[in-house]
Amino acid sequence: MSDLLRLATAGSVDDGKSTLVGRLLHDTKSVLADQLDAVQRASADRGLEVPDLSLLVDGLRAEREQGITIDVAYRYFATPRRSFVLADTPGHVQYTRNTVTGASTAQLAVLLVDARNGVVEQTRRHAAVLALLGVPHLVLAVNKIDLVDYDESAFRLIAKEFTAHATALGYAESSVRTIPVSALHGDNVVDRSANTPWYDGPTLLEHLETVPVQPDPHEVPFRMPVQYVIRPRSAEYPDYRGYAGQVAAGTVSEGDEVVVLPAGLRTRVTRVDTMDGPLAEARAGRSVTLLLADDLDISRGDMIVAAESVPQPTDELDATLCWLAEKPLRPGARVLVKHGTRTVPAIVTDLASRFDEQKLSYADAPGSLQLNDIGRVLLRTAEPLPADDYTTNRRTGAFLVIDSSDGGTLAAGLVGAALPVPDDAGRRPAADEQALLTPGP
Structure with a gap:
């Protein structure tokens, strides 16, 4: 089992994401005394009887004033069993791009719903994004369970609907866990709640501590985009030529056979250098300088890869885009594609389809992609790129689409990734089921 879990939160506005994260930090004793004192003072100033734990997470002034999360907030905490890196992402539709960012490296996502509202449009949108990004495990936290009087039938119905939706998106039932929680009062977050005797599953923290995760991306072939060529040209290092970058995937060691793309x-590889001296082995995420046996023409934007697994460079990308810009994307658009450390001009040759995350269906030849749309596109790049399929290598199968006029990010792209379309796509609860999800007077 890995000793580190990367997770992300997602959900609709006011479902309590920041409060849940604050509760996790508070109840695992991961909050400094002065931080807690500041939260207690701010809560008292607002006339609250209990501390508003969301203030531990919502650090931007605009977030505190509006009571929403805007930016991705990264938090670090640990228990005796595991360490955690948590990305608390926004719930607003216009900040879906931040959700994509926060979940892009997650091994597990905690998706919140309000027990009074159940699965809503944004829940389905976030589930689709998480499935597309390849997040292996999902937890549905049915929050504010206290506001429906800890009703088991309401929880079971929400769990049934969400599990059906997640499995339709390609998740195995064993990878989906539903937990009734109250972030405000702490029910089933860290400590088991006496208010839900009908629930016999793990608390949220117990599940986070025990869910099996793969140490992605260490078990995939070595990939390192070259960021900078280092040539000191000094008396101490007269012949030094190193290629610096961050290991994107796999591991590299002295003596490894590699190919430069x-x-x-x-x-x-003759040596793996760092600021602290040479390493026997460097793993994904480590910034290193590689010294090579041959004097080759290598520059920024090239990629050094394992010789036994060489991706075929291509100037045609069949990819899925999460469109993140206000202006729509149309066929024929000229953009920039940033893959690793290489940025090249590209043209959108075709918009093949758009995914409807509500109905779980595809619309062929949509004509355009609008903000937050997910669509399949064909891109022709001015230079070949050594891109992997996203389903086999998340780091080198992903790219950014950039506006060539102002440098703004337009989309997150995933090479070869696609969502499944089930036979019974789009099923919604029957009227008698929906009635149980509707809050009473």
């Missing part, structure tokens, strides 16, 4: 040049 897109040229396809083969060589061998």
